[in-house]
Amino acid sequence: xxxxxxxxxxxxxxxxxxxxxxxxxxxxxxxxxxxxxxxxxxxxxxxxxxxxxxxxxxxxxxxxxxxxxxxxxxxxxxxxxxxxxxxxxxxxxxxxxxxxxxxxxxxxxxxxxxxxxxxxxxxxxxxxxxxxxxxxxxxxxxxxxxxxxxxxxxxxxxxxxxxxxxxxxxxxxxxxxxxxxxxxxxxxxxxxxxxxxxxxxxxxxxxxxxxxxxxxxxxxxxxxxxxxxxxxxxxxxxxxxxxxxxxxxxxxxxxxxxxxxxxxxxxxxxxxxxxxxxxxxxxxxxxxxxxxxxxxxxxx
Amino acid sequence: xxxxxxxxxxxxxxxxxxxxxxxxxxxxxxxxxxxxxxxxxxxxxxxxxxxxxxxxxxxxxxxxxxxxxxxxxxxxxxxxxxxxxxxxxxxxxxxxxxxxxxxxxxxxxxxxxxxxxxxxxxxxxxxxxxxxxxxxxxxxxxxxxxxxxxxxxxxxxxxxxxxxxxxxxxxxxxxxxxxxxxxxxxxxxxxxxxxxxxxxxxxxxxxxxxxxxxxxxxxxxxxxxxxxxxxxxxxxxxxxxxxxxxxxxxxxxxxxxxxxxxxxxxxxxxxxxxxxxxxxxxxxxxxxxxxxxxxxxxxxxxxxxxxxxxxxxxxxxxxxxxxxxxxxxxxxxxxxxxxxxxxxxxxxxxxxxxxxxxxxxxxxxxxxxxxxxxxxx
Ligand SMILES: Cc1cc2nc3c(=O)[nH]c(=O)nc-3n(C[C@H](O)[C@H](O)[C@H](O)COP(=O)(O)OP(=O)(O)OC[C@H]3O[C@@H](n4cnc5c(N)ncnc54)[C@H](O)[C@@H]3O)c2cc1C
Numbered sequence: 001x002x003x004x005x006x007x008x009x010x011x012x013x014x015x016x017x018x019x020x021x022x023x024x025x026x027x028x029x030x031x032x033x034x035x036x037x038x039x040x041x042x043x044x045x046x047x048x049x050x051x052x053x054x055x056x057x058x059x060x061x062x063x064x065x066x067x068x069x070x071x072x073x074x075x076x077x078x079x080x081x082x083x084x085x086x087x088x089x090x091x092x093x094x095x096x097x098x099x100x101x102x103x104x105x106x107x108x109x110x111x112x113x114x115x116x117x118x119x120x121x122x123x124x125x126x127x128x129x130x131x132x133x134x135x136x137x138x139x140x141x142x143x144x145x146x147x148x149x150x151x152x153x154x155x156x157x158x159x160x161x162x163x164x165x166x167x168x169x170x171x172x173x174x175x176x177x178x179x180x181x182x183x184x185x186x187x188x189x190x191x192x193x194x195x196x197x198x199x200x201x202x203x204x205x206x207x208x209x210x211x212x213x214x215x216x217x218x219x220x221x222x223x224x225x226x227x228x229x230x231x232x233x234x235x236x237x238x239x240x241x242x243x244x245x246x247x248x249x250x251x252x253x254x255x256x257x258x259x260x261x262x263x264x265x266x267x268x269x270x271x272x273x274x275x276x277x278x279x280x281x282x283x284x285x286x287x288x289x290x291x292x293x294x295x296x297x298x299x300x
Numbered sequence: 301x302x303x304x305x306x307x308x309x310x311x312x313x314x315x316x317x318x319x320x321x322x323x324x325x326x327x328x329x330x331x332x333x334x335x336x337x338x339x340x341x342x343x344x345x346x347x348x349x350x351x352x353x354x355x356x357x358x359x360x361x362x363x364x365x366x367x368x369x370x371x372x373x374x375x376x377x378x379x380x381x382x383x384x385x386x387x388x389x390x391x392x393x394x395x396x397x398x399x400x401x402x403x404x405x406x407x408x409x410x411x412x413x414x415x416x417x418x419x420x421x422x423x424x425x426x427x428x429x430x431x432x433x434x435x436x437x438x439x440x441x442x443x444x445x446x447x448x449x450x451x452x453x454x455x456x457x458x459x460x461x462x463x464x465x466x467x468x469x470x471x472x473x474x475x476x477x478x479x480x481x482x483x484x485x486x487x488x489x490x491x492x493x494x495x496x497x498x499x500x501x502x503x504x505x506x507x508x509x510x511x512x513x514x515x516x517x518x519x520x521x522x523x524x525x526x527x528x529x530x531x532x533x534x535x536x537x538x539x540x541x542x543x544x545x546x547x548x549x550x551x552x553x554x555x556x557x558x559x560x561x562x563x564x565x566x567x568x569x570x571x572x573x574x575x576x577x578x579x580x581x582x583x584x585x586x587x588x589x590x591x592x593x594x595x596x597x598x599x600x601x602x603x604x605x606x607x608x609x610x611x612x613x614x615x616x617x618x619x620x621x622x623x624x625x626x627x628x629x630x631x632x633x634x635x636x637x638x639x640x641x642x643x644x645x646x647x648x649x650x651x652x653x654x655x656x657x658x659x660x661x662x663x664x665x666x667x668x669x670x671x672x673x674x675x676x677x
Contacts, residue, residue, distance in 0.1 A: 001305055001365050003589075003596040009301060071301045186671045199674025203664065210614075210663035217611050221593050222586035228303050228596055237582030286575060292585075293578030296559035297568065 003224070005075070012068075013075050020083040026267055029084055032144060033270055039106060039146045041087050041122040050105015054080075055096045059103055065096070070165065074172040074227035081176025081246075082258050084270055086144040088119045090169045090281075091127065094162050099125050113166065114282040117148040142273040155245075164232045167283040168223070171239040174246035174278055175216070175223045181246075181253035182212040184268060189256055195229055205256060212249045219245040233295040236288035244282050246275035303592065305365065313369045319353055320377040325379070333644075334503060336384075337376050340418060340460040343383035347415030360394040364595040368545070371590040375549040382458055382546070388412040388419035390543040392465040394412050395482075395535045400522050408463070408484060420461035422452040422485070422509060423532070429454075430661050432467070433476045433529060437470035437511060439483070445515040446470070446483065448491075449506065454655075458494045458507040461487050466516070467533065480528035482535075487518040491515075501647040502638075541598075541609025544616055545591050551623055552584045554642075558623075562630045576626055583619050587612070610662045611670070617652035617659060624649045 005013070023045050024032075032042075049055065057073050059065020059161050066072075073093065080089055088110035092102050101107030101124070110119045112128035117135050120126060129135060135148035188211050189200030222238035250272035254261035261268055279285065305313070331338035334360070350356050358370045359382075382389050393412045396404055411417035428435040437450025448468055455464070464485045471479030487494075491514035496504040523531040559577050562575075564570040594608040624646035630633035635643055653659045667673045 001303055001309070001368075001592065001596065002600070003301060003592045004600060005301055017379060034371035084524055131517055186673065197676060198674050200667075200673035203660075203676075206667035206673050207660065207663040213615050213666055213671060214611050217608075218583070218586045218615050221590035222582070224301060225303060225586075225589035225592070228301055235587060239586050240579065240582045241586055288582070289575040289578035290571075291578070292394060292581040293559060293574045296556050296577055296581045297563050299556050 003146075003228075009072060009075055012072055013079060016052065016054070016076050016079045017082075019048065020079060020085060023048060024083050024085055029267060029270065030265065034249065034264070039122070039143075041107075046087065046108060047105045050103065055093050055105055056103035057093070057096075059097045060104075063097060064103060070168065070230055071227040073169060074223060077169045077172035078176035081173030083179040084144070084177065084180070084267070084274060088123060089173075090166050091118075093126070093169065094166060095127065099127075112150055114280050114284075115148065115150050116280060117262065118145050118277070121146060121150045140277070142270070142277045144270065145274065145277050147277070161234070163283055164230070164235050166281065167239045167288075168226055168235045170278050170281050170284070171223050171235070171242035172224070174239075174242035174275060175219050176193075178212070178216040178219060178242070178245035178249040179276055181249040181268060181271050182209070182216050185209055185249075185253040185256040187214060192258075199256070208252050208256060212252050215241075215248060216244040224277065233292055236283065237289040239284050240288045240292070243275070243279040245270065247279065250275055305369065309363075309365055309369060309654070312366055313373060316355070316370065316373050317377070318617070319355075320373060320379055323349060323353070324377055324379055329420075330380075336457075336460050336504075340384045343380065343385055344415035344418065346380045346387050347382075347389070347413070353413050354419045356415075359389050360397055360467060362598045368592065368595060371546040371549050374404060374548065375553060380541040381550070383633055384418050385412070385415070386460075386543070387457065387465065388422050388463070391535050391538040392419040392421070392463070394542075395465070395531065396484075396522060397451075398534055399482075401520075404484075406523060411462075413528050415608060417462045418457060418460055419463045419465060420455050420458045420487070421535075422455055422458075422464045425451060425452045426453050430658060432482065432532070435467055435469060435480065437466075437468050438472065439470050439481065439516070441518070442515075444518050446481075446518060446521075448485070448511050448514045448516055450511050452511070453508050454497075455504045455509045456506045457493075458509050459496060459504075467528060467532060470528075470582070474526060477529045479526050480532065481525050482522045482528040482531040483516050484522065484610070485516050487512065487513050489514050489516065499648075500650065501644060536608055536657065540613040540662070541594065543656075544613065547620070548584065548591060548616060551620060552588065554627070555580055555584055555623060558627055558630050565630070565632070567632070573626070576629070580619065580623055580626060584614070584623075587616055587619060590615075610657075610665045613656065614662045616657055620652050621649045641669050646669070 053066040054076055056065040057068050057076060058266060061067040091111040092109040095109040096103035098110050099107060102109050107124045108122055108127045110117055110123040117129060120135055135150055138147045139147050140147040152180045189205050189209055190198055192199050219241040226234040226238035252270055253268045257266055257268060260266055331342050354527060358367050384453060393409055396408050425435050425437060439446035439448045464487055466483045466485040468481055468483055469479050470481040491512040493510040495508045497506055497508060498504055562573065567573055590612055592613060597608060625641060627642040628646060631642060634640060637643055668675055
């Protein structure tokens with residue numbers, strides 16, 4: 001048993017982190033969120049992701065894919081979450097090999113999930129929205145995720161074949177976001193001075209940051225393990241902890257930033273809003289808790 | 301990134317499972333939890349059986365993965381846990397293994413493994429708890445012995461221990477972290493008085509220890525004179541990082557029992573309670589995975605468990621308290637019956653955020669040593 005990342009996995013993470021750093025760093029993120037056209041998807045970046053194997057990662061090599069597995073996909077989605085990369089990433093990744101162009105990043109695929117559809121207008125293909133259903137646009141809380149609401153709410157998406165994988169990849173994005181807001185809070189606490197000293201030397205701030213790390217690391221162990229086992233109950237548990245880590249770390253990060261944290265300029269509100277959007281995807285929250293509880297009662 | 305066990309490890313598991321199946325029925329009845337001498341005899345007897353069967357070393361001397369398998373299997377089979385062997389097997393022993401001389405290892409480790417020696421931990425003092433390095437118990441060199449005078453407190457199992465891992469001040473003039481030494485003190489030496497303290501659970505599991513000119517041979521010092529703080533950090537990293545691992549397995553079992561009990565007594569119909577148990581299930585599963593992560597790290601670096609232990613200890617100690625609060629919700633009125641195991645465990649769970657370094661202290665450690673935030677107030 002060696003749970004740590006392999007050298008290949010580390011290299012994969014470095015590669016995608018470099019790509020995202022170059023193409024969608026913090027400045028690009030803020031610019032995207034501030035632009036009037038927020039809601040436009042960067043098709044160039046989408047194709048670059050496709051070329052880098054982001055969507056085709058798990059397709060077999062003879063089908064033009066990279067031939068890697070769920071653990072590697074989770075690592076990539078963690079990086080996407082860290083960078084707060086916009087777009088229906090999970091839906092397109094899951095559509096690779098099934099919807100033409102999805103694997104290559106030439107098609108944008110979205111799908112109904114948890115009663116919502118992300119990026120409906122920008123998508124080439126929309127899955128899971130039946131005929132005669134007219135999705136109603138919402139004024140999305142997240143400036144970088146346009147949302148439509150379906151008239152019917154399908155809470156239990158357990159019958160969708162890849163619902164568990166979708167939930168796991170969402171959890172990985174949440175994990176990346178939690179790691180990012182923890183790092184942002186720590187970096188700020190080191191340099192921001194009040195009362196003649198860095199605020200990070202004050203215990204109240206210090207303990208907030210430590211708590212953020214604990215939440216993130218516990219969620220990380222859960223998400224990585226769930227990616228290895230692909231066990232539906234373990235995925236549900238990981239999702240629960242990752243949803244919570246993303247939302248709570250973003251809140252604490254905002255607190256550590258003080259008034260500056262409440263501005264549009266600071267990156268942190270975008271993390272909190274996206275964490276809320278992701279948490280609304282199917283198989284999170286109450287559904288996950290019930291699934292884990294059921295398994296507890298069932299084991300002898 | 302993989303969680304599979306090798307064929308050799310699976311074989312170890314199968315052999316152990318078989319051995320437990322034949323050995324456990326032979327065990328005597330468990331002693332009264334308040335009868336410490338009987339508990340000592342019982343716990344040491346079990347350790348002796350493990351030793352004779354070749355499992356005595358499993359806590360620190362073999363592969364960390366085998367240790368996890370050992371903990372899983374013994375817990376699954378309902379075998380006894382380390383009990384009175386806690387300090388000797390889980391942190392004094394590993395410290396001596398890591399820091400002692402060959403003679404010291406020879407002298408102290410075998411008896412612990414054979415179940416012949418019980419250790420206690422004399423770190424805390426009335427005026428030095430969280431600020432452990434401010435301890436005052438003095439040790440003055442006199443020929444080939446230290447003459448030790450002072451006052452220790454909260455010493456678990458002191459009444460039944462043979463040895464004490466003792467922190468003393470050997471240089472009163474040095475800065476507080478620099479003048480400390482780590483000694484192995486025989487508990488039957490003249491000048492030692494043990495006064496039991498009653499815990500909130502009504503039990504006497506820890507004690508005050510008064511030391512009045514106790515002579516401890518210089519040869520009993522582990523590590524260099526005045527270098528005891530470094531040795532102490534090794535002990536603490538075992539205490540926080542690995543000593544609770546077996547208990548996580550036990551907590552996961554309890555959680556399953558809670559769910560099934562709730563099914564039987566009708567509490568399961570309450571969705572709030574169900575979801576609470578589900579949440580705890582996710583957390584304990586994650587804690588087990590975090591242990592596997594820390595073990596993989598430690599196995600790869602060959603090091604003593606690092607600050608990952610503080611992250612683990614923080615989340616585990618709170619999760620354990622939530623577990624037994626949930627148990628109370630499942631039990632309903634029976635939660636107030638101290639004749640039952642879960643209400644007693646609920647009381648003892650209250651110590652977990654205090655003992656082995658409080659949660660506040662652990663958070664400071666995480667913030668300063670892992671996140672690199674500045675020291676301060
Ligand atoms: C059941 C049990 C068994 C124990 N067994 C042993 C044993 O066998 N051997 C042994 O040596 N010790 C043992 N201990 C002692 C334990 O390690 C100490 O109780 C613990 O380290 C806290 O010290 P204290 O009790 O002096 O509390 P204090 O240090 O007085 O702390 C009181 C409160 O102040 C807070 N506080 C203190 N300093 C800070 C700070 N810098 N920042 C933020 N908050 C702070 C603490 O978090 C706590 O909430 C045991 C304790 C318990 C409860």
